[in-house]
Amino acid sequence: MKKTFSLSMAWLHTWFGLYLGWxxxxxxLTGTMAVFEHxxxxxxxxxxxxxxxxxxxxxxxxLEVGQAYLEQHALREKGSLWRIIPAGxxxxxLDVGWRDKGKNHEVALDPYSGQEIDIRETxxxxxxxxxxxxxxAGIPGTIIVGLAAVVMLVGLISGIVIHKRIFKDFxxxxxxxxxxxxxxxxxxxxxxxxxxxxxxxxxxxLVMQPLVFLPLGxxxxxxxxxxxxxxxxxxxxxxxVGEQAALLNISSLLPRARESLDVVEWVVIKNGGDxxxxxxxxxxxxxxxxxxxxxxxxNGVNGxxxxxxxxxxxxxxxxxxxxxxxxxxxxxWTVSWLYFIGGTVSCGLIATGxxxxxxxxxxxxxxxxxxxxxxxxxxxxxxxxxxxxxSINAIxxxxxxxxxxxxxxxxxxxWEVRAFLFxxxxxLAHALVRKPLAGWRDxxxxxxxxxxxxxxxxWLSGQPNLLSFLQRGDGVALGVESTxxxxxxxxxxxxxxxxxxxxxVPARRKG
Amino acid sequence: xKPSRDIGLRVLAAFVGGYILTALFNLVWxxxxxxxxxxxxxxxxxxxxxxxxxxxxxxxxARSAWRAWGWIVLVALVLAxxxxxxxxxx
Numbered sequence: 362m363k364k365t366f367s368l369s370m371a372w373l374h375t376w377f378g379l380y381l382g383w384x385x386x387x388x389x390l391t392g393t394m395a396v397f398e399h400x401x402x403x404x405x406x407x408x409x410x411x412x413x414x415x416x417x418x419x420x421x422x423x424l425e426v427g428q429a430y431l432e433q434h435a436l437r438e439k440g441s442l443w444r445i446i447p448a449g450x451x452x453x454x455l456d457v458g459w460r461d462k463g464k465n466h467e468v469a470l471d472p473y474s475g476q477e478i479d480i481r482e483t484x485x486x487x488x489x490x491x492x493x494x495x496x497x498a499g500i501p502g503t504i505i506v507g508l509a510a511v512v513m514l515v516g517l518i519s520g521i522v523i524h525k526r527i528f529k530d531f532x533x534x535x536x537x538x539x540x541x542x543x544x545x546x547x548x549x550x551x552x553x554x555x556x557x558x559x560x561x562x563x564x565x566x567l568v569m570q571p572l573v574f575l576p577l578g579x580x581x582x583x584x585x586x587x588x589x590x591x592x593x594x595x596x597x598x599x600x601x602v603g604e605q606a607a608l609l610n611i612s613s614l615l616p617r618a619r620e621s622l623d624v625v626e627w628v629v630i631k632n633g634g635d636x637x638x639x640x641x642x643x644x645x646x647x648x649x650x651x652x653x654x655x656x657x658x659x660n661g662v663n664g665x666x667x668x669x670x671x672x673x674x675x676x677x678x679x680x681x682x683x684x685x686x687x688x689x690x691x692x693x694w695t696v697s698w699l700y701f702i703g704g705t706v707s708c709g710l711i712a713t714g715x716x717x718x719x720x721x722x723x724x725x726x727x728x729x730x731x732x733x734x735x736x737x738x739x740x741x742x743x744x745x746x747x748x749x750x751x752s753i754n755a756i757x758x759x760x761x762x763x764x765x766x767x768x769x770x771x772x773x774x775x776w777e778v779r780a781f782l783f784x785x786x787x788x789l790a791h792a793l794v795r796k797p798l799a800g801w802r803d804x805x806x807x808x809x810x811x812x813x814x815x816x817x818x819x820w821l822s823g824q825p826n827l828l829s830f831l832q833r834g835d836g837v838a839l840g841v842e843s844t845x846x847x848x849x850x851x852x853x854x855x856x857x858x859x860x861x862x863x864x865x866v867p868a869r870r871k872g
Numbered sequence: 873x874k875p876s877r878d879i880g881l882r883v884l885a886a887f888v889g890g891y892i893l894t895a896l897f898n899l900v901w902x903x904x905x906x907x908x909x910x911x912x913x914x915x916x917x918x919x920x921x922x923x924x925x926x927x928x929x930x931x932x933x934a935r936s937a938w939r940a941w942g943w944i945v946l947v948a949l950v951l952a953x954x955x956x957x958x959x960x961x962x
Contacts, residue, residue, distance in 0.1 A: 362878070362933065362934070362935075366933050370929070372932065373932045508887065511925065511928065514924075514925050515928045567921045568917050575894075575916070575917065578895075578899050578901070578917075579902075579913055581902050582909040582910075674908075674911060674914070676910060676911040676913075677910070677914055679914065680915075680918075683917075683918070
């Protein structure tokens with residue numbers, strides 16, 4: 362469309378980057394949080410922060426406690442799906458659950474005493490994960506994120522095309538030259554360094570959702586899309602009988618389950634209490650890139666082995682490797698942190714790209730919008746602030762709401778989500794009222810305050826805080842809260858830069 | 873052509889045309905896969921996104937918006953014929 366391919370790509374990169382960058386920043390930031398979704402959930406349920414100084418009870422013991430609880434409380438009906446997830450390194454409580462009229466009912470137990478823990482209602486880190494691929498808007502939301510992901514890929518490719526000196530610029534960071542130059546250098550360094558990560562995370566994200574994105578292909582092969590799963594995952598279910606029968610002690614099956622499986626992580630009991638009960642052990646996927654969980658199933662009444670699946674179709678294995686590389690549960694804390702850092706730098710790439718658009722035009726307006734250019738630039742500045750600082754503050758406000766809202770408030774988790782979403786609106790309104798740089802600075806200072814005052818507030822209001830996490834040996838919650846404080850430091854570094862820019866820019870260009 | 877209409881047509885080609893070719897490519901892949909249908913679907917999820925990217929880049933690098941659409945329609949027709957053939961053969 363322009364004179365050369367390279368110029369066309371520059372146009373594409375600029376405009377698609379701008380319009381989709383607003384959405385992509387929020388998606389990448391919440392996606393980065395998703396790496397630690399379970400840790401965040403644990404932090405958001407301070408009641409579950411129990412003293413971990415004594416060694417955990419054995420897996421067998423925890424299974425017995427879980428089974429006893431389920432037999433006493435869980436529904437016994439066709440299709441009831443009892444679950445026991447014992448506590449472990451990353452998973453601080455003994456969780457049991459069952460299906461109640463299609464809805465999952467979850468209970469957290471203290472792994473030491475077996476007592477129910479009364480946990481505040483929250484959607485925890487899962488809400489952030491959910492947001493990053495649905496925008497909390499169901500399938501239409503997923504489609505919008507999918508289109509943004511394709512644009513992200515095109516942004517990466519067009520970025521490579523317009524950026525010919527890739528190797529040289531890897532070592533170039535002109536901090537002292539013009540502000541536009543150093544923003545561009547930051548954008549380039551982040552993009553070049555993160556290119557493999559960005560391509561991987563975006564592409565695997567698209568591949569992961571064939572049911573939503575490519576339904577025609579699946580329907581061409583299967584009348585019922587569930588048939589695909591049936592072809593991939595072996596089912597060892599028994600037909601429901603409707604006769605009561607005592608469930609055997611499931612922990613007694615563990616030695617035989619371990620003959621087929623490596624590390625058993627959790628157990629599912631289908632049709633518990635019925636003569637057709639099946640006890641199914643699932644292997645941990647923490648040590649493999651392809652996210653397939655080997656499983657072994659036993660008759661829940663007489664203990665006979667029904668079957669075990671430890672082999673998978675090559676195609677399933679490869680597909681699930683794409684899923685596994687995206688969700689990153691395969692490499693323990695090290696890989697989680699690498700993904701977290703990768704995600705954070707990627708957010709920086711998107712944010713610097715957005716800022717570049719306005720910095721360039723503040724210096725030398727290109728008047729793409731004719732007479733309205735001034736107003737549109739102003740709106741773009743405000744949307745940049747709302748997209749970047751709004752997203753950061755929305756997550757922080759979500760964390761704050763978790764600590765401020767009374768633990769027993771009705772519809773509590775909905776209020777947390779409302780606070781999260783409302784922050785964007787407030788951020789945009791503020792950015793529209795304030796001059797652009799002042800908008801950035803105010804919201805940066807606000808974010809720093811949110812990060813640093815959170816532990817102080819928790820301490821003053823008598824809630825679990827950095828100190829009590831340390832005393833109880835709760836490393837997960839301690840990690841989350843200290844990361845929030847460290848993030849405050851990162852944001853605080855930017856405050857004097859923005860203030861400096863405010864002094865340096867002539868008054869007429871500020872507004 | 874007015875620049876705004878040119879850009880509008882290209883955006884449409886990029887998103888709508890891009891999706892049509894992506895979905896058709898996936899469909900033809902699944903239907904022509906010689907082995908098990910589960911393999912057809914799973915392997916079929918891996919490549920379509922490269923098609924989407926290619927179409928999007930093509931939509932904005934073609935000399936004119938009509939030319940961009942022309943090729944998209946042509947490739948879509950070829951894929952549609954392959955789709956029809958697969959239905960006919962099976």
